[in-house]
Amino acid sequence: MMSAAARANPASFKVIPSRLALAAEVLVARGGLILLATGLLVFLAVPLVMILIRSTENRDGVFIGLANFAQYLRSPSFGNSLTNTLQFSVTTTLVTVPLAFGFAYAIQRSRIPYKGLWRNIAMIPILAPSLLAAISFIYLFGNQGWLKFVIGWFGIKTIYGMPGMVLAMTFSSFPHALMILLAALALSDARLYEVAEALGTSEWRKFMTITLPGAKYGLVSACMVIFTMAVSEFGVPKVIGGNTAVLAVDIYKQVIGQQNFQIGAVVGLLLLLPAVVAYGIDHLVQRRAQALLTARSVPYQPRRARLRDSLLLAFVILISAALLLVVGMAAFGSLVKVWPYNLSLTLNHYTYGFEEAGLEHAYRNSLNMAVWCALLGSAVTFTGAYWLEKTRRDQTEGLNFLRPVIRFQAMLPMAVPGMVLGIGYILFFNHPSNPLNFLYGTMTVLVLSTVIHFYSSSHLTAVTALKQIDSEFESVSASLKVPFYKTFWRVTVPVCLPSVLDIFRYYFVNAMTTISCVVFLYSPKTTPASVSILQLDEAGAIGSAAAMATLIVVTSGMVTGVIFTLEWWLVRRTQAWRNTAQS
Amino acid sequence: MAYALELEGIHKAFGDFVALKSIDLTIESGELVCFLGPSGCGKTTLLRIIAGLERQTRGRVIQDGRDVSHAPPAARDYGIVFQSYALFPNLTIEQNVGYGLVNRRRARNEIKARVNELLTLVGLSAEGRKFPSQLSGGQQQRVALARALAISPHLLLLDEPLSALDAKVRERLRGEVRGLQQRLGVTTIMVTHDQEEALSMSDRIVVMNQGTIEQIGTPSDVYERPQTPFVADFLGKVNVLRATALGEGRYRAGTVELDLPVDGFAAGESVRIYLRPEDRHVEGDIASLPNRLTGKITAIDYLGTFCLAELACPGLGQPLLISYSLNQMHDLGVRTGNEIQFALRVDRVRVFAERAST
Incomplete structure (x- = not known):
């Protein structure tokens, strides 16, 4: 028997790794944690602390306590900006969340046809900078607007100001609310509905007592996310806000217009406040959301209901059409000669932009930046999450206090508006005595700030993926004397590759469209495309601005398509082991 | 070594x-x-x-x-x-x-x-x-x-x-x-x-x-x-009888007195007697054995090759689980409501002081 052979030479395959090999493994584990902690400290925590410091100093760097705050809070513009910001954010939330809920409900709880199509259409705004919506609404309802008469029906005189801001923000925040609500409505226990039916419960009562409470946490989360997005939105109010001042634009004016870093820091801190509060509320609510569904829940399968399905289909078509109209308007606007007087098609706006306004340069910058953000971002967030969650505590003895610190910092960017992060970067990297000063104005700093700005979602994606795989892989590999980083490379990365690609795509698209953070950090050489839209709009070249926005949508759309195809191909190719790998 | x-x-x-x-x-x-x-x-x-x-x-x-x-x-x-x-x-x-x-x-x-x-x-x-x-x-x-x-x-x-x-x-x-x-x-x-x-x-x-x-x-x-x-x-099923030691291996559970090969408890001490359902004599000349009991079957847990019968024994004050093989079940008429006689098989019985019990 084979057993005899196994016993005959029992030590034949026994190797105790050398001290050097063991020390190397410990070094890698510790080094990774230190590197991650240092990176987050330098590129997130310190810049934020700089805001705090500078807000209490005068122009000469002398500590003056809360004098800056007093000065700003007393200024006539503050009260106005605050009211506008709150009104803008609350209205946007109240418009977006119910629309998104209806849409998500139709997708998850009805039998309308072509669900995938509607879902993909609803995600289009993610591919576009928020400025695109602002530009489109100017084309549609602006002074030369094609549908200007429509807003008149609602008693609105001009689209510039609150109405345009809310409309544009609703467009760009819609997919974010939708994703949360789709997830919230995806989870449901069919047995609850079966019991209700057995008890003769009406449809309305089922909705009020089962559906709505089940989606409660998702609704709160969606409200908080949309509110935070609107509070810190800069591009939309800048382009379509007219004379309506909001806090985010105030910062920009103070810092870029008047070089008043102290007041900029003060507004930054004030802007951080509502975002942190919203984030805190969401965090508290989510903690209670655990274990609503047990492993034995049975997924709900909606049945056909003709009236409900027809109404929901009409609603979904209406929303999809509106979203397509907004994107289509920008694209169309970029292709006509002089809106709305001469509608003959032309590529003039593109050629003008590329030849005269430096668009080619800006577009190349953005592509460059997006690729680097995607590469660096997906590598750092995934490796970071792995080192954080999967390295053994005894290997990092003495450094384990870093883990909660890193976890906190990884989630922090979610609560920090891009503008605030941008201010922090200016204050920190532009400081003459900072040895990292050379980074200021470079592409590197744009990439780093963007990686940090979108760190939280990517980190969460990575952690979720890592938690789904067997927690004993590292233990097994240790027992087989294989260092954990080899198992990371040979097993963890291949298993999690679809999630890594998701993170890559998320970074690419966001780097293409972001404006709030980079608007403080670009130099003439590194102007990204999204910022160039702002400049073109300010210069009155709305056609070229639309052209640039369209180009961004097309680029992010194409990259998204390529990555989806890649994921599909990958999952298919590895189906042999992936299909039932969970069980 | x-x-x-x-x-x-x-x-x-x-x-x-x-x-x-x-x-x-x-x-x-x-x-x-x-x-x-x-x-x-x-x-x-x-x-x-x-x-x-x-x-x-x-x-x-x-x-x-x-x-x-x-x-x-x-x-x-x-x-x-x-x-x-x-x-x-x-x-x-x-x-x-x-x-x-x-x-x-x-x-x-x-x-x-x-x-x-x-x-x-x-x-x-x-x-x-x-x-x-x-x-x-x-x-x-x-x-x-x-x-x-x-x-x-x-x-x-x-x-x-x-x-x-x-x-x-x-x-x-x-x-x-x-x-x-x-x-x-x-x-x-x-x-x-x-x-x-x-x-x-x-x-x-x-x-x-x-x-x-x-x-x-x-x-x-x-x-x-x-x-x-x-x-x-923890291991297997066991009956736990609350009892009082009477000294010299004698114990009283309810009003029933038992004679067990376990000593070391002072008279009057509260104890618990641990007895497995299979530690019993049910066949043969039961009448001559010590620790004999009669009980009425109140419930039967049927487990295929054997069953566990819950017996109410007068005077004991607590129900007792006794196991019967499938054959014994049929031969001895083990059915709910029937009265049945048996003797405790005490060579494996364990007795613990009340305070040590969980």
Whole structure:
């Protein structure tokens, strides 16, 4: 028997790794944690602390306590900006969340046809900078607007100001609310509905007592996310806000217009406040959301209901059409000669932009930046999450206090508006005595700030993926004397590759469209495309601005398509082991 | 000769919670020892400390005479199989089994030969090119075993290795794992909460409860001669009778007096008598036996090859569970409502002072 052979030479395959090999493994584990902690400290925590410091100093760097705050809070513009910001954010939330809920409900709880199509259409705004919506609404309802008469029906005189801001923000925040609500409505226990039916419960009562409470946490989360997005939105109010001042634009004016870093820091801190509060509320609510569904829940399968399905289909078509109209308007606007007087098609706006306004340069910058953000971002967030969650505590003895610190910092960017992060970067990297000063104005700093700005979602994606795989892989590999980083490379990365690609795509698209953070950090050489839209709009070249926005949508759309195809191909190719790998 | 494994005063605290309280244990070479206990008793923590996956708060771990208390897992000599098997899903069965061999600068054909040898050993030589998800649970379990054995460990650690399997497969694999362990002569520690598994597979059982060892012994030791109320209660079914000691081996439960071969309690002391349902005489000349009782059958738990009858015995003041084989059930007329006579078989009975009982 084979057993005899196994016993005959029992030590034949026994190797105790050398001290050097063991020390190397410990070094890698510790080094990774230190590197991650240092990176987050330098590129997130310190810049934020700089805001705090500078807000209490005068122009000469002398500590003056809360004098800056007093000065700003007393200024006539503050009260106005605050009211506008709150009104803008609350209205946007109240418009977006119910629309998104209806849409998500139709997708998850009805039998309308072509669900995938509607879902993909609803995600289009993610591919576009928020400025695109602002530009489109100017084309549609602006002074030369094609549908200007429509807003008149609602008693609105001009689209510039609150109405345009809310409309544009609703467009760009819609997919974010939708994703949360789709997830919230995806989870449901069919047995609850079966019991209700057995008890003769009406449809309305089922909705009020089962559906709505089940989606409660998702609704709160969606409200908080949309509110935070609107509070810190800069591009939309800048382009379509007219004379309506909001806090985010105030910062920009103070810092870029008047070089008043102290007041900029003060507004930054004030802007951080509502975002942190919203984030805190969401965090508290989510903690209670655990274990609503047990492993034995049975997924709900909606049945056909003709009236409900027809109404929901009409609603979904209406929303999809509106979203397509907004994107289509920008694209169309970029292709006509002089809106709305001469509608003959032309590529003039593109050629003008590329030849005269430096668009080619800006577009190349953005592509460059997006690729680097995607590469660096997906590598750092995934490796970071792995080192954080999967390295053994005894290997990092003495450094384990870093883990909660890193976890906190990884989630922090979610609560920090891009503008605030941008201010922090200016204050920190532009400081003459900072040895990292050379980074200021470079592409590197744009990439780093963007990686940090979108760190939280990517980190969460990575952690979720890592938690789904067997927690004993590292233990097994240790027992087989294989260092954990080899198992990371040979097993963890291949298993999690679809999630890594998701993170890559998320970074690419966001780097293409972001404006709030980079608007403080670009130099003439590194102007990204999204910022160039702002400049073109300010210069009155709305056609070229639309052209640039369209180009961004097309680029992010194409990259998204390529990555989806890649994921599909990958999952298919590895189906042999992936299909039932969970069980 | 040194023991395969010695644990000295192993203590483990997680914050305020004490998971293990100074555990001492020695394991001989070639033994299969089970850590048995309810969930939360510390058995898995102890296994992970032996593996170096957790670090003990105090105490020493000595393997083959070498102190490995502070050695990382990679510097210890063991193979491990987890409840989830933790097979690498993206690697084939061959690659999984060879995982620990690849980085040892072995010639490729040498590794291949070793992998084939192990797959033959666990009866899976034809499945080498498949992925784990294409195998059944029982097959996956054997792959995990082969992978752990590939590096010729001196110690094999099994963490609930069979509990994810169906009842039938589990029973078959018990025998296979035990057979393999004996053929290879590899010292093995298995963690389980399944008493049947522990009783049928082990050389010795370590019964654990709330971070301490309650008893160490052979399967028959712990089943037939439990040293603590916990062990008596945890293994198998047991009747617990509240009683008062009368001195010289006599006890009173309710108004019934019993004569037991257990002494050492002062007259008047409150005790609990632990008696298994099978410790009874039901056939033959019962009338001449001591500790005779008559009871009315109030309920029957039918379990196929045997049944448990709940009897109400006048004067005892508490119901008694007595087991009958299927044949006895029919021969003796064991049916709800019937009265039936039996005598307690007291040679295995255990008596514990009230305060020691749980």
